[in-house]
Each structure stands twice: as C-alpha cells, then as structure tokens.
Amino acid sequence: MSGIKNKAAPWWLSGPALLLFTALLLVPLLLTAVLSFNVYDPATGPKAGEFTLEHYAHVFTDSYYHGIFWRTFWISALVTLICVVIGAPEAYVLSRMRNPWRSILLLVVLAPLLVSVVVRAFGWSMLLGPEGAVNSLLGLVGIGPVKMLYTEIAVIVALVHVMLPFMVIPVWTSLQKLDAGVENAALSLKASPFTTLRRIVLPQVMPGILSGSLIVFGLAASSFAIPGLLGGRRLKMVATVVYDEYLSELNWPLGAAIALTLLAANLIVMLSYNRLVEGRYKKALG
Template sequence: MSTFAAMRQGGRGYLLSMPAMVLFFCLLVLPLCLTLVLSFNVFDVQLGVKSGAYTLSQYLNLFSDSYFYEIFFRTFWISALVTLLCVVIGVPEAYILSRMGTPWRSIFLILILTPLLISVVVRAFGWSLLLGADGLVNQAIQALGGRPVKLLYTSFAVIIALVHVMLPFMIIPVWTSLQKLDPAAEQAALSLGASQAKVMRLVVLPQVMPGVLSGTLIVFGLSASSFAIPGLLGGRRLKMVATVVYDQYLSELNWPMGATIAVVLLVINLLVMLTWNRLVEGRYKKTLGV
C-alpha cells in the first residue's frame, strides 16, 4: 500500500510539473533544435535557404576563417574582463551592503536593483551621450585643459557599459550568500587573534564562493551573448558574436551561417561555464574539507 501511495504521489508530481515542462520545451528546447537544424541547411545567394538540403559548409567556413576567430576571441576576452571587474567591484559592495543596518540596507539595495528596471537600450544610449566626442566626459577633459579622447566605439566603452549593466547580477548572489553567514563566526575569529584580512580570506570568502560562482556564471554568459551594448557602443567596426549573428540574419540574409555562429557560441559558452563551475566548486569543497 505504501509503495502504491508513493507511486501515486510521484505521478501527481510529474502531472503538476507537466505545464512547466511543456513551456520549457516549447520556448527553449524546440527553438534550439530548430536553430541547430537550420545551421546545417544549404544556403544559396539567389534562392536563400534550401529546406531538405544539408551541408557542413557553414561550420567549415566558420572554423577556417580567421575573421571569426578574431570575433570570438574579442567576445570572450571582453566577457572575462567584465566578469573580473564585476567580482572586484561587486563582492566588496555586497559585503558592505550585508553589514549595513536598517533602513540603509533597503535603500542601497533598491538603488542597486533600480537600473534593472530601465531598458538596456536606454542605458546604452545614456553611455553614448556620456562617452561621445561632445559628451560630458570629453567636455570635462577639455575643461581641465586636455584634448578630446575617442571613447565611443571602442572596447573601453563596451566594457564599462557591460560592467554597469551586469554588476547587479554579481552583487545579488553574493549578498544572498552573505545572509547565511553568521557574524559571530567573524567575531570569534577576531577574538582568537586573527587579522581582518585573514578572517576575510579563511572565514568569509569560502562561505560566499557559491554566490561568487553563480554571479560569475551569470555575468559571463550574459556578457558573451550581449547584443545591445556592443551594437550601440561598439559600432560597426568593433564586432562581437551577437552583432555578427544579427548581421548574418538581417543584412546578409544568410540564416544558416547566423545559426551556425549562434550554435558555436552556445557550445563554447557551455564548455567555459562548466569548466569554471567544476574548478571553483572543487576548490570550494577542498577549502571546506568536504
């Protein structure tokens, strides 16, 4: 009777989760499968995509052209640098936020989350106004006696805007991890003669590593696939993978090539993120002695 009840309970669980599974399949799995199939379709300049005809030529062209290597390299080094800057800025900010009292903690938390309510496109246009040739930054440089500096349509503009956009995605997971940390553990370590730096390294940092891991994965993945910021602040010359996919779909009308680039970006992104997850998780378990 108990076995029958357990099976019935399990069946009920599957039944309740079925709508979410159908939604997940229709909105994520099915489009990815269609994109994968599209990447193997034959493309003709005059006729367009030939359904029912398949080839590996898009993948061969992608892996044999140094232009695409440059695009992927630029995308991933910018994403890695943005992730590093978000860790350097976001982790101390989350620690300070966790040590604030009421009502300042709520006020600063709202300030951190408020930019997420504004469209990325609007924020990108805001940065273009700041970094443009006649923007506020160059006006300040000229007021101080300097010469205007080219900031817009450079890697610097893309990086600083991506850090601004991605920083909340680093702060929130780390802050959530810090909420589980007992302040008495820090006080006990300090009372036993440990320095503040040693307490941060041996007590606080190991406890917040799950939050840092989550934040780095989110920031890196979103940065590598970002389109609005590179498109508006990088311009036509500073290409990243997402902007190249856009050009292949809407400018060149070469949908199979665009799908191929998107699939390769997804695979590389997954490999990098899974490798990083394994490295950080292994180090975290080793530190805790698990």
C-alpha cells in the same frame, strides 16, 4: 497503487513547466540546429532537406570569426572580473548595513535593471562621446579628448554597469547565511581582519561569486544591444554578427551556425570555470 501515485505526483506537478520549457526553449533550439545545417543559396535562400557542414567549417576556419569570438570572450571575461572586484565588496558592505540605508543602497544597485538597456546604451553614448561629460572632465585636468565611443572601452564600461546587479545579488544572498558572530569569534582569537576575510568570509561567499560570475559572463558574451550601439559597425561581437547574417546578409544557416557555436563555447567555458571554482571551494572547506 498509492505508491505508484506518489511516484507519479512529481511528474504531474512539473509536467506543465516541462512542456513550457520544451515549447519555448528546446523546440526553437532544435529548429535552429536543423537550420544551421541547411544548404544556403544566395538566390533562393536556405534549402530545406539539403544539409551541409559548410557553415560550421566556415566559422571554424575563417580568421575573421576567430577574431570576433576572441574579442567577445576577452571582453566578457574582463567584464566578469571587474564585476567580481566591484560587486563582491559592495555586497559585503550591503550585508552589513542597517535599514533604511540597506534598502536605499539595494535600490541603487538594482536601478540599472529598471531602465531599458537601449536607454542605458544611449546614455553612455552621450557620456563617452567626444563632447560628453567624461571628456569634459578630462579636459579640466588637461587631458585632451579621448576616443572612447565605438571602442572596447565603451562596451566594457556599459556592460559592467548593466551586469553589476547580477553579481551583487548572488553574493549578498550568500552573505545572508553568514553569522556575524563567527567573524567576531575569529577576531577575538587574534585573527587579523585579512585572515578572517580569507578564511571565514570568502569560502562562504564563493557559491555567490561562482553563480554571479556565470550569469555575468553568459549575459555579456551574448549581449547585443550594448555592443551594437556603443561598439558601432566596426567593433563587432558574436551577437551583432548573428544579427547581420540574419537581417543584412539573409544567410540564416550561417547565422544559426554562429549562434550555436557561441552557445557551445559558452557552455564549455562556464562548465570549466564552474568545475575549477567548485573544486577549490570544496578544497577550502575540506
């Protein structure tokens, strides 16, 4: 009897969390999936009980949506790459610093998370505008006004600013497990700093880079506020299109179909990337 109780204990302990997860995530996701198959009538709206694949066919065959998905994913991939290039060395420097400078730099890294994303987007719109600080500095070196606002440049810069902490923190956490003595031992055995970084440090931080990349890519691909405020009405990404379908066109089934397509595409890209990087990580360790 005690064995049965011991086996059931984990389920009783995790039961409330599972119920909350089901109520807040799985049920709305299921309702959205059902909605995406509903027939849509422009006069009356979605028709409950009548189902069609028309919305998914529209998304997969229309070149307009192909362009939007392509823009969303290449911007997200570029933002992820920039965050890796900037965030990994920043985390390495952070892990080697001593207090109080470590705490100060950590606060600087986390500072973007303390400000509303809308406020940050408006701040970047002021900096990147035709008469903003960036164009003023470019004018001092003889470069004419550069159109950055309502372009991919503005969206990428703002997304990197927002997403960078999500890269720095996982890499920094991985570096906490690395003993500095191992690096010193490699250097004492005549290994070059580059070889030490490649053979000792990089394999240890790969889990952090992997998790940070997945977080950054997923958040960037589904971001709404920054593309909506800095990309304008013409530079659309998937999240802004879903918003338009729900609140402007009132075509909820099509909006749900686009949202679920984005979710499926995100999962495919992230799982493929996870498998690729994990395979190389295990190969490097083995």
